[in-house]
Amino acid sequence: MTGDTDSTTDGETPLELLALPASTLDRVSQPAVRDAVQYFTAALITVPGARTPTAYATAxxxxxxxxxxxxxxxxxxxRVHHYRYSSDAGVHGAPDTAPxxxxxxxxxxxxxxxxxxLQTQLSSGERQTGSEAATYLFVPQLSVEWDTTTLSTTLxxxxxxxxxxxxxxxxxTVLAGGQPAEYYHKWSLSYNHSSVQVPISGLGASEEHGLKFAQYTCTPQxxxxAEAVDADQFGLxxxxxxxxxxxxxxRRQGCQTTGxxxxxAISTLTDLSxxxxxxxxxxxxxxDVIDSGEPIVLTNKTPVKTRDDRPPLCLDIETDGLSPTIIWQFGVYDPATDTHQAFIEKQHPNDPKPVLEAFITWFLANHQDRTVLTWNGYNFDYPQITQFLEQHLPEYVEAWNDIWTYDLYKWAVRDGNALLPGRTNKLDHVARALGYDPAGTGLTGAQTAxxxxxxxxxxxxxxAEPDWERHKAYCEDDCxxxxxxxxxxxxxxxRDMTDSGTGGATGQQAGLTDF
Known part of the structure; x- marks a missing residue:
């Protein structure tokens, strides 16, 4: 177990890739597609799935x-399509010269x-790639085959x-167009009497998982x-x-966009059946919220109370699953000092006590008078910490229960105290919609688990050992x-409950009720 402070990313700029599956493009409105392109921040767009000129024209x-x-x-x-990406030049067609x-x-x-x-071109040197950064191979209709008789998969x-x-x-890394956006798996494949690890990431052209758009943070490693959003979260x-x-x-009223x-005017909306x-x-x-990118707060209630003038500590944990056997990382960001403290279990992955004890003793010794803030912590972080303390360090339960803990997700979303501009209420969506620039670690919560x-x-x-610095940076980014x-x-x-701020097209005051 280690405790580390001030983790940061290494300054590398990942490639942001947006997948607009052909099956989705064929079934959503063009304003919704434009909305998705504007919402995400991509440098390159892929259209996975079957060949459809209409889908390509739409994108x-x-x-x-x-x-x-x-x-x-x-x-x-x-034909092989070849593009290159660098943080300075962006995405551009690859010339014949070595990159x-x-x-x-x-x-x-x-x-x-x-x-x-393609393999012949690469092995002969006819086609060259950067040797110190990843190559991403896009196969538009690649899909893992599932045998229901033998319960086995084939690539x-x-x-x-x-x-x-x-x-x-x-x-x-292979980008498989026929796999759902949530799919990510490292295949161990045989080649020349040895084993080769091939990561496969799905691009979402799988209708059985619903119509989705997805952005991918593709790192040099x-x-x-993947950040997938249902297509019906765009447009009207x-x-x-x-x-x-x-x-x-x-649409019959002439509306195509949220703008x-x-x-x-509110009166125009109420005239509609x-x-x-x-x-x-x-x-x-x-x-108003979506178009401006600014939240609306509907109450004078304070989301967090503190014992002094110091801001709340932002807490995030990483576990081995939704029903965890270990909390293997605790991350705490202190806005007062702009520092991040990480506790990571690297030596004893099957013993949850050492990292838990390191976290709780540090916290109680240094921050017992501080307020703690989480996102959806009442449903996960806080109960998990309490449960593990009860099992392994019961002597600290009472002291932990005395800590002032708050859940910003509950206050804003569940209690209806604010309207947020994210297309989902996941933390990364809300933060980015509010202008946050993510670290781009190339990880998701499921991948860390x-x-x-x-x-x-x-x-x-x-x-099998994780890239500890990258996982630490992921947790810090959430904090x-x-x-x-x-x-x-x-x-x-x-805002008052009867004032939405714009007044509508005819200048009439527009009302606002509970979300």
Whole structure:
């Protein structure tokens, strides 16, 4: 177990890639696609799934200034699309010359049939990639095959994918267009009598998991963090209280975007069939929040109380799953000193006591008079800490229970004290919608849990040991994001329950009711 302060990322800039699956583009409105492109901050767009020129045209129209990868639309099956990315130059087409070693490469093929040709190009040097940063291989319709009889999975083109990975000296990550956005798995594939690790990340072209858009943070180390959002969170249906039937009524009124709704008077909304005063005020207020990117606070209640003038400590924990056997990382960010303290269990992954004791003794000795803040902590962080203390260190339970603990998610969302501009109420969505610049660690909560599970199974294997600095940076990023959201909420203008702020298109006062 170690306790570390002031963890930071290494300054590397990841590639932000936006997946707009063809099956989703064919079934949502063009304003919703434009809304998604504006909401996410991508440098490159992919259109995974089946070949559809209409889907490509939709993406191209929504993002005229970004490169759009849809190699399926071509008729030549042997073409390889090759782009390069650097923080200085952005994404650009790859020339024949060798790139700088730190350049991220993006290779896209029309289908798996092109992979043998690509492997030949790479092994011969005809096509060159940066040797010190990851290469991402986009296979638009690649999907893992599931045998219901043997309950086993098969990866199509496994031999070719292993050959390409073994050919290149840098990390290679495969972007599988046919897998859902939540899919991420490291396949162990055989090649030349040895084993090759090939990470596969899904790009969301799987209708059984719903229509989604997803942004991917692709790091130079080859790690990928997916951020998927349901497609109905964009366009008019992003507004609270607006389902498809209400969206149709709004379109008949001439509204295509949330900004159009913002410019309507409340009285115009209530004139539409099925929209009452309360619903109209809710829709209008949410349009205001989404369009401005600023929260609305609906109460004079304070989200957090402190014993002195010092701000709350922001807490986040990492576990080995939703029903954890260990809290293996505690992260605490102190805004008063702009420092982060991390407690990580690196030596005893199957013993939850050492890291727990290190955290609680440090906290009680140094910060027993401080207020603690979490995001959804009443549903997870606080009960887990209490449960583990009761099991392993019961002598500290009473002292921990005396700490002033608050949950900003409960105050803002569950208790209805604020309207937030995130398309979901997940911390990373809310923070980014409020202008937070994430660290870009290329990790998700599920990936941190999976990485530690693997470490627990093989604690003596160097291959199973997580990248501790990257996982520490991920936890710190959540703590800092929480502080950013807290500041945005506490600095937001309090609004009376009968004033949404804009007055509507005709200048009539627009009401605001409970969210």
């Amino acid at each position: 191209r129209d929504a993002a005229p200034d970004l490169p759009v990868l849809h190699p399926q639309r071509g008729h030549g099956a042997d 700088p070693p730190e350049t991220i490469d993006i290779l896209a093929v029309q289908s798996g049939d092109v992979l043998p040709r 199509p083109q496994a031999e070719q994918l292993a050959a390409i990975t073994a050919t290149l000296s840098e990390p290679v 080859g790690t990928v963090a 249906k992003a507004l609270n209280g607006v389902a498809e039937s209400t969206a149709k009524r709004l 159009d709704v913002q410019n309507l 099925g929209i009452g005063q309360t619903t109209a005020e809710k829709i209008h207020a949410h349009a 999976a990485a530690y599970q693997e470490f627990m199974r093989n604690p003596d294997s160097p291959a 800092r994001a929480l502080w950013h959201v807290y500041q945005a909420i506490t600095n937001a203008t309090r």
